[in-house]
Amino acid sequence: MRDPRAELAERIAGEVTLSDDPGATLRKWREEFDVAQTTLADELDVSASVISDYESGRRENPGIQVVRRVVEGLLDVDERRGGDRVRQHARVISAGFDKEVVYDLREYSATAPLSRFYQTIDAETVVPGQADTIAGHTVINSVEAIKRLSSEEFYRLYGQSTNRALVFTNVTRGESPLVALRVVTPTPSAVVLHGIERDDLWEHAPALARADGVSLATTTKPLDSLLDALRDFP
Structure with a gap:
């Protein structure tokens, strides 16, 4: 390499x-x-x-x-x-992604509380999931991912473990990421929709998250600030 x-x-x-x-x-x-x-x-x-x-x-x-x-x-x-x-650049490239698609992809040395992850990125829980901890996170440009990734490439967003949080940026209501995740199995532990308030969420999003046992949250923290906060997490 x-x-x-x-x-x-x-x-x-x-x-x-x-x-x-x-x-x-x-x-x-x-x-x-x-x-x-x-x-x-x-x-x-x-x-x-x-x-x-x-x-x-x-x-x-x-x-x-x-x-x-x-x-x-x-x-x-x-x-x-x-x-x-x-290091951030190396993680994304080693996973086979362009930086325009994946902003950050990281594995943790030990699992971290999902609640603390949400606190770090100022996320509001919409639906609690089955997992209390996560082992990594991926921050994704949802539009570029859906336009450019095959189902196999989409699965690689999970990195080394599906026990992770997928943060989708560039969303309007959240339909596309949640529908895409229904096609790609297994599902992640948590999905965070970045850039929208809870009240602007797609009306069917909570039901889809509950059906899959996935924690769902939203955050409006500026992307640069979010990425900076995650550099020191967990």
Whole structure:
């Protein structure tokens, strides 16, 4: 298997180089790594205004040497912080998924209380399930998953265990993820629908969850905040 750091560096550099707005793409990745402009500037030994100028387009498009330095700088900062972003990328890629489909996929070293998982992501329980604990989680872009994954690939969302929480983002009422889960067996321990309030939930969703013994919850916690919270879970 390729070195996850090198693979992620190649992906970021390629995305920036091919982007119609390289500055905006650089900013997206800097924010993805949760690195402030001043922190990145210190890492590269330049002024913060240089980073700002590239991201805003006030400077001409960065050349490959600039892109390489920025990418290496972001990865170095992440490495000193413990390498969370690189590890997250490696987990998703090793499971055979694109980052546009799966935002995070993780197995826990020991089972964790489902109630604490819900608390971490500010989720409201709609239907209690049969499981009190989970052994992992997967955060999924529901639209991309349904458009691009076969039933076999959909099953791989479970990672190493079906005793996990599947968090579906980009949902409107929750019909598609819940119907898809009825086709793919076995079912997960918990399903969280991200971006909607309980009152906006599809009217048949609770009944489907009860029929399968699956815990169902909703959350409106911003996606970036949700992913950040899960990096420290359990």
